[in-house]
Amino acid sequence: MILTGRPFAVLSLVTLAACGTEADTVEVPFAGFAGDLLVLADTDMPAFAYANGILEPRIEENDAVYVLRGGSEPRVDTRLTASNTVTTWPNAMAVSPDGRFAFVIEGRKGAPPDVDTVDDLQEALPPGDRLTILSRGSGGSWARLGEVETASRPTGVALAPDGRHLVISTATPGAALQFFELEGGRPASPVQVDVPVAGGVGPDAGTITALAWHPQEDVLALNMGGDAVGFARVQRGSDGAITGATIEVVVTDVGELLSVLRWSPDGRVLYALDTGWGPRTVDRVLNGPGSIHVIGWDGSAPRLIASVASGRSSENFALSQDGVLLATLNMERTYLPSGLPTGLIRGRNASSVSLFYVDPSTGTPEQVGGSVAFRGVLPQGIAFDRTGRSLAVTVFQDHDAMSTTGWVEYFRVEGNGTGARLRPTGHRVMTSRGAHDLVLLP
Numbered sequence: 001m002i003l004t005g006r007p008f009a010v011l012s013l014v015t016l017a018a019c020g021t022e023a024d025t026v027e028v029p030f031a032g033f034a035g036d037l038l039v040l041a042d043t044d045m046p047a048f049a050y051a052n053g054i055l056e057p058r059i060e061e062n063d064a065v066y067v068l069r070g071g072s073e074p075r076v077d078t079r080l081t082a083s084n085t086v087t088t089w090p091n092a093m094a095v096s097p098d099g100r101f102a103f104v105i106e107g108r109k110g111a112p113p114d115v116d117t118v119d120d121l122q123e124a125l126p127p128g129d130r131l132t133i134l135s136r137g138s139g140g141s142w143a144r145l146g147e148v149e150t151a152s153r154p155t156g157v158a159l160a161p162d163g164r165h166l167v168i169s170t171a172t173p174g175a176a177l178q179f180f181e182l183e184g185g186r187p188a189s190p191v192q193v194d195v196p197v198a199g200g201v202g203p204d205a206g207t208i209t210a211l212a213w214h215p216q217e218d219v220l221a222l223n224m225g226g227d228a229v230g231f232a233r234v235q236r237g238s239d240g241a242i243t244g245a246t247i248e249v250v251v252t253d254v255g256e257l258l259s260v261l262r263w264s265p266d267g268r269v270l271y272a273l274d275t276g277w278g279p280r281t282v283d284r285v286l287n288g289p290g291s292i293h294v295i296g297w298d299g300s301a302p303r304l305i306a307s308v309a310s311g312r313s314s315e316n317f318a319l320s321q322d323g324v325l326l327a328t329l330n331m332e333r334t335y336l337p338s339g340l341p342t343g344l345i346r347g348r349n350a351s352s353v354s355l356f357y358v359d360p361s362t363g364t365p366e367q368v369g370g371s372v373a374f375r376g377v378l379p380q381g382i383a384f385d386r387t388g389r390s391l392a393v394t395v396f397q398d399h400d401a402m403s404t405t406g407w408v409e410y411f412r413v414e415g416n417g418t419g420a421r422l423r424p425t426g427h428r429v430m431t432s433r434g435a436h437d438l439v440l441l442p
Contacts, residue, residue: 200225
């Protein structure tokens with residue numbers, strides 16, 4: 001089997017009035033996560049299938065979205081079925097600005113039940129064609145609102161800042177972007193836009209593989225084939241309905257293999273995460289650190305400001321809501337199974353997370369403290385809480401190849417500015433195997 005495809009909180013303070021005029025300060029763990037944290041789980045395959053093609057052990061549970069709640073002690077509140085895949089970049093779920101709706105793309109379907117070993121994971125999994133919509137009722141309970149068909153193999157999803165439109169990137173020729181107008185969370189028929197993508201890296205050459213909508217403008221940042229970032233202006237009619245999108249400028253030769261893109265809260269900077277992998281199998285086995293590419297945006301002319309080293313095999317990162325902190329989630333080489341020859345490769349036994357302080361004048365991140373190692377394979381989801389003092393990350397499964405559980409792990413931030421440091425809390429919320437993407441509701 002050759003290695004193919006994409007390999008593979010500090011505590012918030014609450015003051016309670018005591019007797020008389022004095023007050024006691026009581027630490028409430030994870031208060032910034034009070035509300036709903038949505039976690040995707042792809043139950044169709046073990047993490048090591050990226051490297052060895054073995055799809056066993058299968059588990060009985062369907063792909064799902066977990067709803068985690070609880071500011072003092074997060075826990076699983078609800079589990080809803082939603083087909084999804086870990087084989088796209090962690091750009092597979094988006095939530096509406098009002099927190100009432102969540103949207104999950106399918107990406108790829110699971111392998112047929114009679115298939116237990118594959119030679120090429122990406123080729124063996126049938127392309128997906130579904131968007132699942134979840135809704136939150138007035139009482140806070142979540143339910144499936146429905147599904148709609150998308151173009152084949154959706155790769156990313158994002159919402160307009162006003163919540164009126166949803167965009168999906170796909171690998172379908174002629175439908176690289178699909179714009180859906182939303183009414184009560186339900187998508188209308190899409191407006192399809194063809195976006196030519198020249199070049200690219202590996203199997204995703206010629207494909208938009210991730211995207212991010214500017215927080216104030218009708219501008220999309222697009223991961224174009226893994227080595228370029230395009231900026232597309234969304235076009236609207238007089239009634240505000242989207243009629244198309246046009247690429248205005250492309251920043252080329254950015255990194256080895258880009259994953260996700262995120263805008264700074266003020267929209268002045270776009271961050272493009274670089275895994276550090278290349279197109280070859282060996283690039284996932286003997287890889288060095290990745291990078292965070294910082295691209296300035298003035299409304300028309302993007303410019304590469306800086307490239308800062310991140311951890312090894314970083315597929316995802318998070319920004320605090322004030323934009324002051326950034327954290328990368330580093331898979332290291334945990335996607336490589338035990339046994340010969342991959343068992344001899346270093347970096348298999350732990351993942352890590354790295355914390356950065358962001359210079360407010362330039363938007364450039366600077367790593368603070370060393371990376372913090374933790375147990376677990378193929379971590380992909382990461383989010384700060386609302387205060388920027390806690391961090392949640394997903395773990396796909398444990399290091400045992402027979403593991404059938406995943407989890408969400410919590411860290412806290414101590415100190416401020418360049419003195420900020422990450423510390424593990426020891427708190428986990430268990431899920432089925434396959435936890436990968438996660439989003440904190442607004």
